[in-house]
Amino acid sequence: xxxxxxxxxxxxxxxxxxxxxxxxxxxxxLVSSYQTSVANEILIFALLAMSIDVLAGYAxxxxxxxxxIFGISTYxxxxxxxxMGGSPxxxxxxxxxxxxxxxxxxxxxxxxxxxxxxxxxxxALGMIVWGVCLRWTSVTGGENGxxxxxxxxxxADPIAFYYMTLATVLFxxxxxxxxxxxxxxxxxxxxxxxxxxxxxxxxxxxxxxxLAFTITGLFAGVAGALYALFNDFVSPSTVQLAQSxxxxxxxxxxxxxxxxxxxxxxxxxxxxxNFVSQYTARWPMVLGLMFICTMIFAPQGVLxxxxxxxxxxx
Amino acid sequence: xxxxxxxxxxxxxxxxxxxxxDDISLTVKGGxxxxxxxxxxxxxxxxxxxxxxxxxxxxxxxxxxGKEVTGKPAQIRAxxxxxxxxQITNLFPTMTVDExxxxxxxxxxxxxxxxxxxxxxxxxxxxxVSSALQMSRLGERGAVAxxxxxxxxxxxxxxxxxxxxxxxxxxxxxxxxxxxxxxRHMVADIIRSLPxxxxxxxxxxxxxxxxNLVDKVTCLNNGQMLAEGSPEDISNNQLVxxxxxxxxxxxx
Numbered sequence: 001x002x003x004x005x006x007x008x009x010x011x012x013x014x015x016x017x018x019x020x021x022x023x024x025x026x027x028x029x030l031v032s033s034y035q036t037s038v039a040n041e042i043l044i045f046a047l048l049a050m051s052i053d054v055l056a057g058y059a060x061x062x063x064x065x066x067x068x069i070f071g072i073s074t075y076x077x078x079x080x081x082x083x084m085g086g087s088p089x090x091x092x093x094x095x096x097x098x099x100x101x102x103x104x105x106x107x108x109x110x111x112x113x114x115x116x117x118x119x120x121x122x123x124a125l126g127m128i129v130w131g132v133c134l135r136w137t138s139v140t141g142g143e144n145g146x147x148x149x150x151x152x153x154x155x156a157d158p159i160a161f162y163y164m165t166l167a168t169v170l171f172x173x174x175x176x177x178x179x180x181x182x183x184x185x186x187x188x189x190x191x192x193x194x195x196x197x198x199x200x201x202x203x204x205x206x207x208x209x210x211l212a213f214t215i216t217g218l219f220a221g222v223a224g225a226l227y228a229l230f231n232d233f234v235s236p237s238t239v240q241l242a243q244s245x246x247x248x249x250x251x252x253x254x255x256x257x258x259x260x261x262x263x264x265x266x267x268x269x270x271x272x273x274n275f276v277s278q279y280t281a282r283w284p285m286v287l288g289l290m291f292i293c294t295m296i297f298a299p300q301g302v303l304x305x306x307x308x309x310x311x312x313x314x
Numbered sequence: 315x316x317x318x319x320x321x322x323x324x325x326x327x328x329x330x331x332x333x334x335x336d337d338i339s340l341t342v343k344g345g346x347x348x349x350x351x352x353x354x355x356x357x358x359x360x361x362x363x364x365x366x367x368x369x370x371x372x373x374x375x376x377x378x379x380g381k382e383v384t385g386k387p388a389q390i391r392a393x394x395x396x397x398x399x400x401q402i403t404n405l406f407p408t409m410t411v412d413e414x415x416x417x418x419x420x421x422x423x424x425x426x427x428x429x430x431x432x433x434x435x436x437x438x439x440x441x442x443v444s445s446a447l448q449m450s451r452l453g454e455r456g457a458v459a460x461x462x463x464x465x466x467x468x469x470x471x472x473x474x475x476x477x478x479x480x481x482x483x484x485x486x487x488x489x490x491x492x493x494x495x496x497x498r499h500m501v502a503d504i505i506r507s508l509p510x511x512x513x514x515x516x517x518x519x520x521x522x523x524x525x526n527l528v529d530k531v532t533c534l535n536n537g538q539m540l541a542e543g544s545p546e547d548i549s550n551n552q553l554v555x556x557x558x559x560x561x562x563x564x565x566x
Contacts, residue, residue, distance in 0.1 A: 193408055196368065
């Protein structure tokens, strides 16, 4: 009974979203404000991980550039509110637009390659963003970064902001779920399986990959804008390679191609970061160990392994 | 049919110094069934790749239904009504038969860009899918994953996917490759039962299989045109027999 209830929750998006809404919705009532802010971070990074999972799990392209796309949105939001004195809401829109535009530029270069070349190209593009943020001191503040101007009054309260994040992330989870299960989403899986067959069926595969990459950039940009409001500070570490790698690891640990696994992966890594680091500065070692164990015991990720174990269909 | 369906004019496909296809010209009339035969390495698949746009020819012109398509990419030719199968099975292995058919069906239409729509087929689309599956004798296998199909069934799915977009030119690249005699027989039956207004070019290694399926045969050897004619002419042609059976060398 319990089993079938969980099975249903993970197969149908609405019941899964309801499950998430209940768990994350009740959390602030049960835990401390510090722990609520950790949950808030988990939600933001789950969205970043999902944006990576759309490409990795459905189109078969592993991106190491989405951390930079995410961070560009964060930079734009904070620059707009702090240095231009603009409205944070407009800032969010500008941040998401900048991330989407950056993704479109990345996409133009990356659509014609796949496999390890795609990985390396997106890695290089992400490094360029990081280099620019580090060196263009007059705009980005260089290594010192930029401090934000605080959140608008409505969401100044951490609990109010937490619920806004929850609503936004749940909304985009639904959108992404629809996206990968749409006719367009099916074409991405087709490109992953056989690009030559797709072309001979009449698909312009480069166009499809361009659109997919750009749209996932929008999703990463939404996460980046939320992160700007959450963190109220941005520096080159927000756009660095580690950010992309972390997003990818979250998707992998949760289960590539499962979408909802991103929540599990984000929770695992951020909890580790926040709680293990209280005991040892060597927490990345624990992260490495966790990653190795995932690869050995559940190469399809936590949710992928659960699916296999229970015999659920995708 | 006033206009020929497919015209190849002096097609050359070169890989460096090697001319895999060397100065081939041929004309396929609308509704004609043409076989391209020849031993391994004769250039059959390379010629096919030039026709379908996988690898554009080094020189020469290709005209499809009166429009030049020489430099057009594969997806544009597919949308113009060319459809092909692959010699080495080229399906979407992680998906079900239905999903494969869906991708095949929507490639030439506009629905493929729908990002928030449902993947459920309309009843008209559903009818087209089931009729293509019927034609290929795969009627009841829609929900099965492709990697669980037998090899023979995968070859049938290749055919069904090529048929579902209602092409006007069907290019079959060794549809019976690797099949048992009984399965080859079924493939021949499937081809025979296809609509007669459909123009077809069929590559085959095995002469026996094609001779009673087609109107006209082109025989290639070493990238060059060896002979062209009716199935009877070709099967009685001394040059073709030499190529297929091996010619006694003078010093032997």
